[in-house]
Each structure stands twice: as C-alpha cells, then as structure tokens.
Amino acid sequence: MRRRFFSVHAVLLLAAVALPLAASQPWPVCDSGSGTYAAGSTYATNLENLALTLRANASSSATAPTLFASGSLGSAPDTVYGLLLCRGDLSSSDCADCGTNVWRDAGPTCNRTKGAILVYNQCYAQFSDKGDFLASTNNSGKYSLLVSGTNISSTDVAGYDRAVTELLNATVRYAAESSPRLFATGQRVGTDPGFRNIYSMAQCSRDLTAAQCRTCLDDLVGRWWQTFPFPLNGEGARFAGPRCYLRSELGSFYTGDPMVRLPAKVDGLTPAPAPDVVPATPGGKKNSGSKILVIILPTVAVAIIAVTSLCIWNVRKKSRLTRAELLSGLDTSEDFESVKSTLLSLASLQVATDNFHESKKLGEGGFGAVYRGILSGQEVAVKRMTKGSNQGLEELKNELVLVAKLHHRNLVRLVGFCLEEGERLLVYEYMPNKSLDNFLFDSEQRKRLDWMTRFRIIEGVARGLQYLHEDSQKKIVHRDMKASNILLDADMNPKIGDFGLARLFAQDQTREVTSRIAGTFGYMAPEYVMRGQYSTKSDVFSFGILVIEIVTGRRRNSGPYLSEQNDEDILSIVWRHWEERTTAKMIDHSLGRNYPEAEVLKCINIGLLCVQQNPVDRPTMADVMVLLNSDTTCSLLAPAPRPTYLVDGISGYSQTITQWSGR
CATH class of the missing domain: 3.30.430.20 (Gnk2 domain, C-X8-C-X2-C motif)
Structure with missing residues (x-):
C-alpha cells in the first residue's frame, strides 16, 4: 500500500x-x-x-x-x-x-x-x-483533496484513467444540466476485473446556477489529471470545495441507484471514446500515455467528421422528412443550426433501446410509442413517431425548434433527434416517475403525493410557464397544458413536456386566431374552443384547471364531472363549496388533514382566478408566482368570479358550449 x-x-x-x-x-x-x-x-x-x-x-x-x-x-x-x-x-x-x-x-x-x-x-x-x-461561484483555488492509496489490480492503468475521465464528464453533465439538486451519481460497468465497476459523484452548492455549476465542475475535471499523477494507480480520489465537489472510487459510496450509468464496452459495438481532457503529469510534462492520446485525437476527430457527414448524407437521401421540408418549418438559419447540433444516428438509438424492444416501451399514444434507453451513459426516453405516417409532421418541427432552444429546470430537455430510413425519433431526458396523471388519478398512487409535493408541482409548473411566456428568448404558448404533459423526475419535481402544439408569439403579440382547434377538451379556454383565439391567457386557464385537479384529486379532461346528486362540472362544484365556505370537502381525501389549510385555500383561489371566462380577468403567470410565494392568505385575495361556462360531452370538434348565469 x-x-x-x-x-x-x-x-x-x-x-x-x-x-x-x-x-x-x-x-x-x-x-x-x-x-x-x-x-x-x-x-x-x-x-x-x-x-x-x-x-x-x-x-x-x-x-x-x-x-x-x-x-x-x-x-x-x-x-x-x-x-x-x-x-x-x-x-x-x-x-x-x-x-x-x-x-x-x-x-x-x-x-x-x-x-x-x-x-x-x-x-x-x-x-x-x-x-x-x-x-465566489467557484472553489477559488481553495479545495481539499483526498486519495485512497490501494493499488488497482489491473494492468490496464491507462484504460482505468480513461474510464474515470469518461465517467466524470458524464456525471458532471448530468449534475449541471439535468438535476435540479445540482447533484449526480454515476457508475461505469467495465469488463476489466481490476476495475469492473467505477463509481462517481458530482455536486454543486444549491445557490449556483446550472451554468455556474458546470463551469465549476469542469474546472475540477480539468485539474484532475494535473493534480493526480498519470497514470493513477489508486482506487479513487476526490476534490472537495465550497462550491463544487467531484469524487471517483472503485467502491460504492452513495445510496440508491446511479443517476448515470455507462455500460460495459463490448468489442465492435461501443468503442471507448477518448477522454475530454488530455492527461498530463504535474508540471505539464506529457508522458508516453498522453503522447499516444495526442496522436490519436486527430484521427478520432477525422472519424467523427466522417461519421457525421455520412449521417447527414443518409438523412438527406433516406428520410421522409428532408432537409428542405424541415427548413420550411424553421424561421432562420439559426434555428436550423440549433436543431442540427442535436442530430443522432439511428444505430445509436437502436443500441440504446435494444432495437426498440417491447420490454423497453414506456407507453404508446396516437403519435407512436415511447421507449426507455441508455445513450452515452444517460437514461433517455425515445419518442418514436408512427412510421410511414405524415401525421405529426408539424408537431415534430415544433418540438425540434422550440425545445432545442428552451433551457429551464421545469421544462423537459431535448437530448436529440434522428431522421433516418423513414424513422422520426425525438430523444428526451428520462423522467423516472413518468407523468403527473399516473399519480393524481390513481387511488393508490395519489397517496404518494403529500401536500408539500403537490405544492412544489404547482409552483414548478407555474415557474415553467412564466419562463415560456415572459423569460425565454421568444414568447411561447404551450396550448396543451394538462396532467399527462407534466413529467416528474426522481425527486417528483415537475417538468413541462410535449411541445407539439406550442406556438411562437412576437414579444408584443397578445393573441392569435386559428381555424384548427387542437388540444385537450376540458383544459382549453372558452375563447379558444368557441372562436379559435389563443394566447398566454389560454395557458393560464389550463393551469387553473390543473391546480384544481391537483388539490381535489379529480379529473376534468373528458367533459363534466358528475356528482351523485346532479350533473355538475368540477369547476362549478369547487366554486359552490368555495362560496359556501366548505372547500375542505373538495380537498383530496388521501391528504387526510396533513396540509396547511391557508395554503391549500390560496391555491384553490388561484385556480379559480385562472379559469375566469374573460382572458383579461385572468392573472399572468408572473402574478401567479407572486401569489404562490406570498404570505397572503386566501381571505385577503380578491374573490374569483364564478366560472361562467362548461363543456358538455366530447364528440370530435362539435362541442356544445353551454352558457350558464352567475349568481
């Protein structure tokens, strides 16, 4: 030792x-x-x-x-x-x-x-x-280093160091880009008996932004091989600092499953990539191992360029969605560049999903199926559009252009896309807890949604919508806000997904009119259903419905909710109880009495404010965020006018809008 x-x-x-x-x-x-x-x-x-x-x-x-x-x-x-x-x-x-x-x-x-x-x-x-x-937003040169000194048993020390670098980079990316906690754990499963498993961790202090976290961790990765001798014969090491922390060992040191898993390298299938950082000995002297890497890197770069060119050529030749068709849906060359940078090969996605094996399927809808896979060590969800169908072409363009440019912790992140051999594939970060409706409308699963979790979901969705409406580079109306489009990560944090129906607005634009009504009845605002008018206030209306559903645990996405006594829409039931000051009867029974009454009543009031018939009367999402984060109790909020409409039975687009008087 x-x-x-x-x-x-x-x-x-x-x-x-x-x-x-x-x-x-x-x-x-x-x-x-x-x-x-x-x-x-x-x-x-x-x-x-x-x-x-x-x-x-x-x-x-x-x-x-x-x-x-x-x-x-x-x-x-x-x-x-x-x-x-x-x-x-x-x-x-x-x-x-x-x-x-x-x-x-x-x-x-x-x-x-x-x-x-x-x-x-x-x-x-x-x-x-x-x-x-x-x-400071980085470790400011002050950090602690710990090294375990037991030698690894492998003769392939350079392979071990390369594997560590690969795992550290993957873990850093996940911590900074995909984890609201700015924390990630990783595992690399290898074939060498001397280091069959390598475990990693990357973490930043919670007051940093994602970009600051990535910069801080990248700095530690850059220092890793400058600080440790190359090759490193020890089992592990760690940098610990006030702003970010990086660790790698051969033994597991964290709890739970790894958030990033790099699979074993099988000859001929998944060649190990060169590390992102060229190792060097302390003092800057390159040893023989780094010389080999310097020689190899240009060759690898040429290979990457060749493979990328071949992939783009295949897209042009074989895909049903040609570059010309794609460009027709993009506003600028900048849009195309942002999309092109996320291009993936069909072969890589086939490997990631075991060739779209049935056991990997997460769900299926009218657009096609979604599969779970592992791509470059990261768990992903692969949306596979129905092959040979032109349905969803516009939705595909929307998601490519919009989601590629959106970066917010409450929006699902687009990893990439593929257009080869007639396939249309969108790849997203994997959300372990699937969608909110799987919990909210299941009598057993909803018990996992305590009030703190529900409030965090409400607040997170509101924050995501505020970003779309006001803080992103372009104003965006989602147009399909509902429980099934709210995805939940491992910590039950919400992320808005499915931007197939989303529309861009000019910054000074207030509303748009369409003759094609698309969305989910029960969540759509009355002005949209009746006159085809949609705006950010349409999303606010849908958000109000979602809040009512989260508080009551009752679904309203397929027409009126029928009580045992009479035919009443869920909104009218909630309003009636609100007016009679008996709202507690509407709160999801699975919560018991384990909730702050004032906060729950405030959320109900916000929900009712959002579903007012006149869009002008509805708050903006910025207003909603102020209300959610204020100490104002429901009794101090302006009372919401009684909802003035409901949507009767679903039958295609021929909905009957029934007006009914207020008090």
Whole structure:
C-alpha cells in the first residue's frame, strides 16, 4: 500500500489517506495563516451558533431538504462565515447528523484556527473570518483533496484513467444540466476485473446556477489529471470545495441507484471514446500515455467528421422528412443550426433501446410509442413517431425548434433527434416517475403525493410557464397544458413536456386566431374552443384547471364531472363549496388533514382566478408566482368570479358550449 502527498499550487496542503473516511470522522484542512481564536471567546461562540444554524437550515425539510446552507454571524472583528453542503443523496436526518459532527468538530479539529475545512463522507463544511469563498461561484483555488492509496489490480492503468475521465464528464453533465439538486451519481460497468465497476459523484452548492455549476465542475475535471499523477494507480480520489465537489472510487459510496450509468464496452459495438481532457503529469510534462492520446485525437476527430457527414448524407437521401421540408418549418438559419447540433444516428438509438424492444416501451399514444434507453451513459426516453405516417409532421418541427432552444429546470430537455430510413425519433431526458396523471388519478398512487409535493408541482409548473411566456428568448404558448404533459423526475419535481402544439408569439403579440382547434377538451379556454383565439391567457386557464385537479384529486379532461346528486362540472362544484365556505370537502381525501389549510385555500383561489371566462380577468403567470410565494392568505385575495361556462360531452370538434348565469 502506498501513500502520496500532493501540493496544489499555493493554496492548501492536500493529503492522501489509505481508506475512505468514516462518516463521523472529518478530514481537516486547516489554514494556519488565518490566525486563531481563544476558547470561550466571542468568535468561538459565533462559530458554534453558526454551525448549529447551518445544520438546521440544511436539513429543515423532512421531504425535500435543501442539504445546503451558508451564512455569517457576528460583527467585526468576530464575524464568522460558514457553509455546509451535505451529499445530495442524504435524507434530512442524515444531513442533520453530519451537521452535528461539524458543530462538535469545528473548533478543536484545527486547534481553533479561524480558517478551517472539514470533509466528511456525508458532508463538507468550511468556516473562516473572511467571506470571499461565499461570494465566489467557484472553489477559488481553495479545495481539499483526498486519495485512497490501494493499488488497482489491473494492468490496464491507462484504460482505468480513461474510464474515470469518461465517467466524470458524464456525471458532471448530468449534475449541471439535468438535476435540479445540482447533484449526480454515476457508475461505469467495465469488463476489466481490476476495475469492473467505477463509481462517481458530482455536486454543486444549491445557490449556483446550472451554468455556474458546470463551469465549476469542469474546472475540477480539468485539474484532475494535473493534480493526480498519470497514470493513477489508486482506487479513487476526490476534490472537495465550497462550491463544487467531484469524487471517483472503485467502491460504492452513495445510496440508491446511479443517476448515470455507462455500460460495459463490448468489442465492435461501443468503442471507448477518448477522454475530454488530455492527461498530463504535474508540471505539464506529457508522458508516453498522453503522447499516444495526442496522436490519436486527430484521427478520432477525422472519424467523427466522417461519421457525421455520412449521417447527414443518409438523412438527406433516406428520410421522409428532408432537409428542405424541415427548413420550411424553421424561421432562420439559426434555428436550423440549433436543431442540427442535436442530430443522432439511428444505430445509436437502436443500441440504446435494444432495437426498440417491447420490454423497453414506456407507453404508446396516437403519435407512436415511447421507449426507455441508455445513450452515452444517460437514461433517455425515445419518442418514436408512427412510421410511414405524415401525421405529426408539424408537431415534430415544433418540438425540434422550440425545445432545442428552451433551457429551464421545469421544462423537459431535448437530448436529440434522428431522421433516418423513414424513422422520426425525438430523444428526451428520462423522467423516472413518468407523468403527473399516473399519480393524481390513481387511488393508490395519489397517496404518494403529500401536500408539500403537490405544492412544489404547482409552483414548478407555474415557474415553467412564466419562463415560456415572459423569460425565454421568444414568447411561447404551450396550448396543451394538462396532467399527462407534466413529467416528474426522481425527486417528483415537475417538468413541462410535449411541445407539439406550442406556438411562437412576437414579444408584443397578445393573441392569435386559428381555424384548427387542437388540444385537450376540458383544459382549453372558452375563447379558444368557441372562436379559435389563443394566447398566454389560454395557458393560464389550463393551469387553473390543473391546480384544481391537483388539490381535489379529480379529473376534468373528458367533459363534466358528475356528482351523485346532479350533473355538475368540477369547476362549478369547487366554486359552490368555495362560496359556501366548505372547500375542505373538495380537498383530496388521501391528504387526510396533513396540509396547511391557508395554503391549500390560496391555491384553490388561484385556480379559480385562472379559469375566469374573460382572458383579461385572468392573472399572468408572473402574478401567479407572486401569489404562490406570498404570505397572503386566501381571505385577503380578491374573490374569483364564478366560472361562467362548461363543456358538455366530447364528440370530435362539435362541442356544445353551454352558457350558464352567475349568481
């Protein structure tokens, strides 16, 4: 067993340990140049109190803890700045336990040095009398490094290092681009007995944006082989910093299934790609391994260009949707460039889905089927349009152009598309919990939707719609907002999907008229059904229906809801109970009494405000976000006028709109 000691520039002393640390034992990094403080001093008291505050804030919610907290306490010269970052897979209680260890160890571990970093298996903490590390969006050159020194048994050390780089890059991409928690775990399944499995983790502090997170983690990946000797014969290593954290080991160190899984490399099927970062020894001297990579990289680049050119040629020749047809639906060459960058090969998607095997099918609709697959180590959902049909051509163009340009945590991300041999395939990030309707309208599954989860879904959908209507580069009307188009990730966070019916608006445009009514009856606004008029307020109406469904657990997407007493639409039932102050009777019984009544009533009121007949009377999604996040109780909100219409039975497009008077 070997031990190594490294120094990274002039920042902090970095040390190696032979084994991963126990959960309750910290690895300290003490800044001797920051000065010390006395036991019982004001600084010591501020440090202890701040540690307890960070512990409470990071683990405050039992169902969805933030697992992160930062702040300061006290006035100069005794001000203490601190940060606590728990591992993203921890429960609230586990984070609190690690925070307790931080509170206990913060002072004595570094002999009361003001600048101190404590790295545990389950959390990272940093304290200082200077707050620069809190103001920065990266690790600012200050980070801790741990290396396990047990040698791997494989003779293919270069292959191991290449596999680590590949896994780290895939994990970083998922953490920054696909995880609302800015956290991801990974696993690479290999064939070499010396490193059959490699495990990884990437995480950022929750106050960073996705772009800032990606920059911070990419910096650590870039430093990885500059910091570690090449080749690395150890089982694993980690960078731990106040803003981002990167880790790789041969043994599993996190809970649950990996969020990113890279499959075993089978000769002739999935050749291992060259790493994104060319390894180099400390000091910048390239060894023989890096020389080989430098020679290989131009060859790989030529091969990639050749394969891409061949794929584009196949698209032009074989696809039923030609480039000319695609361009006819795009506004600018910029649109085409954004679409072209996500082009995928049919062969890669066939491998990802086991050639669209029945066991991989997630569901099927009028457009075709959706399959689950693994593409470049990432789980994806592949939408396969019905082959040989021209139906959905416009919807395909919409999704390609719109979703490729939309980047928001509450919108489903488009991974790519394929147009070969008559196939029309759209590839999205995989959402493990499928769609909201699978939970909301199932008597057993809806029990998993506690009120906190339901409110988070309402708020997330509202945030996504606000982005579409006001904050994206182009104003977009979704036109098909409903429970089945709200997809849920592993943490039950909502993402709006299916942009096949979406329409672009000019920034100063308020509404549009169409003779082709498309959407889902029960969710469509009256002005759209009767006169073909749609606008952002049409989406607001659909959102109001969705909110009522989430609160009541009752479906309204196929005509009137029939009560046992009389034929009443769900909106009129909710309004009647609202007017009679008996709304509690409409709240989903599966919630029991485990909900804040004022917040639930506020959501019902917001739902009723959104479904008013006159679009002008409906709030904007920005207004909705203000109401959702305010402390205003329902009794202080303006009462919603009684809904003035309902849609009777479904029979194609010949709907009967029944007007009925208010009070």
